[in-house]
Amino acid sequence: MQLIDGKVTSQEVRKEIAAEVEQIIAAGGKKPHLAAILVGHDGGSESYVAGKMKACEEVGFKSSLIRFEDDVTEEELLNKVDELNNDPDIDGFIVQLPLPKHIDEEKVNANIDPKKDVDGFHPVNVGRMAIGMPAFISATPQGIMTLLSRYNIETSGKNVVVIGRSNIVGRPMSILLSQKGNPGDATVTVAHSRTANLKELCLQADIIVAAIGSPGFVKGDMVKEGAVVIDVGTTRVPATDTKSGWRLKGDVLFDEVAPKCSFITPVPGGVGPMTITSLIINTLKSAKKEIYQ
Ligand code: GUN
Numbered sequence: 001m002q003l004i005d006g007k008v009t010s011q012e013v014r015k016e017i018a019a020e021v022e023q024i025i026a027a028g029g030k031k032p033h034l035a036a037i038l039v040g041h042d043g044g045s046e047s048y049v050a051g052k053m054k055a056c057e058e059v060g061f062k063s064s065l066i067r068f069e070d071d072v073t074e075e076e077l078l079n080k081v082d083e084l085n086n087d088p089d090i091d092g093f094i095v096q097l098p099l100p101k102h103i104d105e106e107k108v109n110a111n112i113d114p115k116k117d118v119d120g121f122h123p124v125n126v127g128r129m130a131i132g133m134p135a136f137i138s139a140t141p142q143g144i145m146t147l148l149s150r151y152n153i154e155t156s157g158k159n160v161v162v163i164g165r166s167n168i169v170g171r172p173m174s175i176l177l178s179q180k181g182n183p184g185d186a187t188v189t190v191a192h193s194r195t196a197n198l199k200e201l202c203l204q205a206d207i208i209v210a211a212i213g214s215p216g217f218v219k220g221d222m223v224k225e226g227a228v229v230i231d232v233g234t235t236r237v238p239a240t241d242t243k244s245g246w247r248l249k250g251d252v253l254f255d256e257v258a259p260k261c262s263f264i265t266p267v268p269g270g271v272g273p274m275t276i277t278s279l280i281i282n283t284l285k286s287a288k289k290e291i292y293q
Helices: 007-024 043-059 074-085 105-111 123-130 138-152 170-178 198-203 254-260 273-289
Strands: 032-037 062-068 092-095 158-161 187-191 206-212 227-231 237-238 246-249 262-263
Touching: 007 043, 007 138, 007 237, 007 273, 032 043, 032 074, 032 273, 043 062, 043 273, 062 074, 074 092, 074 105, 092 273, 123 170, 123 262, 138 170, 138 227, 138 273, 158 170, 170 187, 170 206, 227 237, 227 254
Parallel strands: 032 062, 032 092, 158 187, 158 206, 206 227, 227 262
Antiparallel strands: 237 246
């Protein structure tokens, strides 16, 4: 069994990006610039956005944090989105979710210029991804694709079971893994809460992607010998022995499943560390006009 170490891979990718930014600057180019809009003071959002800003600094990007209080109006927020859409110095930006209830997240998302949508949440980017056009791909699916690629995990012709059909993980993963390419060319089954014979399906799987948000859902007797298991679960469960009072639990019962696997991602330290790095990858792609000319 080999652990897929998302921390190490994330650091490798960030070093490569930092070197590329140095080359861009040396050739007279400008620093890639990522902006983040943060509404309110939710602890989780604060720490995610701080991580994103820190990652920018690490790779030599410029970053801008734009804050609004919880009572910001939808109009004010949309005006800021418009301003960032039209600011030639900004290569990409994100609006950290969730937003307060009085603001329509879908509307805000739809107003982001797809060319600057480095989160890959805009319907244009999701649609382009689905038909195999160049697109910004959202952080978690892209992070998983990077891990599969960097660990040389064969996906062509393999049976994959994706557990979960969310717009941000399960569905895009199923599309990306079934597309032509490497990673890709897999035979993908999307399982969800109405799936009848999940255990039998999983026992046929060469690769399982667990993205349901149910701690320890995938048990040892659901996994075949030699399978690759990607655990996307990040549920916070109460803990008495941590400073924060909680710890992250994956969707996979690691102690039972890991001994059967050829490769497995731990939680924490597997898929999670790759997500912010994927945002950095997208921002660089935007600065280099790799997706849209
Ligand atoms: N909230 C939790 N994850 C994300 C993310 O990837 N992007 C944005 N914009 N908000 C989030």
